[in-house]
Amino acid sequence: MVPAIYFDGRSTHTTRVDAWRDENVLRWRCANDAQEWSAPWTAIEPSARVTGVPFTLHLEDGAHLQIDHDALPADWFPRHHLIERMVDWLERRWMAALAGIVVVVVSLLGLFEYGLPWAADRIATHMPASVENAIGKQSLAALEGRLLMPTTLPSDRQSHLQSVFRHFVDGVQGAPNVRLGFYQAKATGANAFALPGGTIVFTDELAEAVPDDAAFIAVIAHELGHQAGHHMLRQVLRSSGVFIVAGLLMGDVTSMGGVAAGIPMFLVDSHYSRGFEENADGFAFRALASQGIDPEAFVHAMQALERAHPELKGQELRYAASHPLTAERIARAHAASLQFQAAKATVDARPGR
Ligand SMILES: [Zn+2]
CATH class of the missing domain: 2.30.29 (PH-domain like)
Known part of the structure; x- marks a missing residue:
């Protein structure tokens, strides 16, 4: 009953x-x-x-x-x-319901933590060159007249550095398509960065700070590494948020404007991820060694930056705002230099040389 x-x-x-x-x-x-x-x-x-x-x-x-x-x-x-x-x-079975909620939350977190950077990297590395160039041009136009002013370097100094640059880049295997532009940048001081599309911006302040051509080339080699890995595009896309990334995935060209606008912001108050810096450094050490330049030149470049930015002394040293510099990176440059010298000694010791 x-x-x-x-x-x-x-x-x-x-x-x-x-x-x-x-x-x-x-x-x-x-x-x-x-x-x-x-x-x-x-x-x-x-x-x-x-x-x-x-x-x-x-x-x-x-x-x-x-x-x-x-x-x-x-x-x-x-x-x-x-x-x-x-x-x-x-x-x-409320446990099953709870598990459902957990699955949804974890999926969303995963989407933001891994999905977004993954999509950003895919877009950056598969972007047609014409689109990447357009983004680079737009961002450079936004920087010119604000952060970047016409260079005041003597023209013979400019043409010397341009020819050193061209000679080096042409010799590096796997070097991306790049060009070099000098700009006065009183606001930010000594700095260099590679814009999407391959313009390497080199400030007068840094050109005056580097002790020699090898140190100048070491900076160029590092920027080549950033450009070869599309680092700036990837970094800006990663932080530009889900709407711009989704827009680009859907083929929405107006989203490009958002990316171009994100670049000056990145240069002023952000920096590359540690992974990107290590990657660019590694590229630089290999490129320098392949051209017979001791990677120790990279240490000289870093020291020149430190001298050019006395305001940053005592803090974690920074390669302007966009390149965090740590003792670790200098240590790796020293190690690459030792390796380079050992390889050189082996070649020099060969009979008949
Ligand atoms: Zn860097």
Whole structure:
């Protein structure tokens, strides 16, 4: 017997009853006065079973019986609806529901943590050269007249550095397509950076600070590394947010403007990730050694930057704002230099030289 509440369908009166199944008949009896009712099983229309909601058996004439969900015998109205069963299953198993929430949250975090950088990298490395050039041109135009002013380097100094630059870049295997531009940058001082499309901006302040051509070339080699890896585009895309990345994925060309606008911001108050710096340094050490230049020149370049930025002394040394410099990087340059000298000594010691 199952406790139930009987609504006769004619009044608001309710009766506490006990119900039971008698073959193909449902019977229920008042708990107080033993008054009894019955209805053929086939005339009963059961409600959907939902955990926590009382189960209702609709009878003829608008009458119904209400039975507590958990009190209903499982074999009374075996369910046919798959969805009904699934909903009930989920509701009974709150752990499964909780796991569902966890899956959604972890997926979203994963999308932002890994999906976005992944998409940004894919876009940056598969971008047509014409589009990358357009972004580079737009960002350079935004910098000119603001952060970057016309160079004041003597023209013979410029043409000397240009020819040293061209000679070096032409000799480096796998070097990206680049050109060199000198600019006065009083606001930021000694700095160099590679814009998308391959313009290497070299400030007058840095050109005056480098002690020799080898140190100048060491900076160029590092920037070649950044450009070969599309680092600036990747870094700016990674921080430009989900809408710009999504727009680019959908082929929305207006999103390019957002990327170009992000570059001056990046140059002023952001910097490359540690991974990108290490990557560019590694490229630089290999490129220098391949051209017979001791990677120790990189250390000289770093020291020149330090002298040019006395305001940063005592802090973590920085290659202007965009290139964090650590003792670790200098140590790696020293190690690359030792390796270079050892290889050179082996070659020099060969008979007949
Ligand atoms: Zn760098």
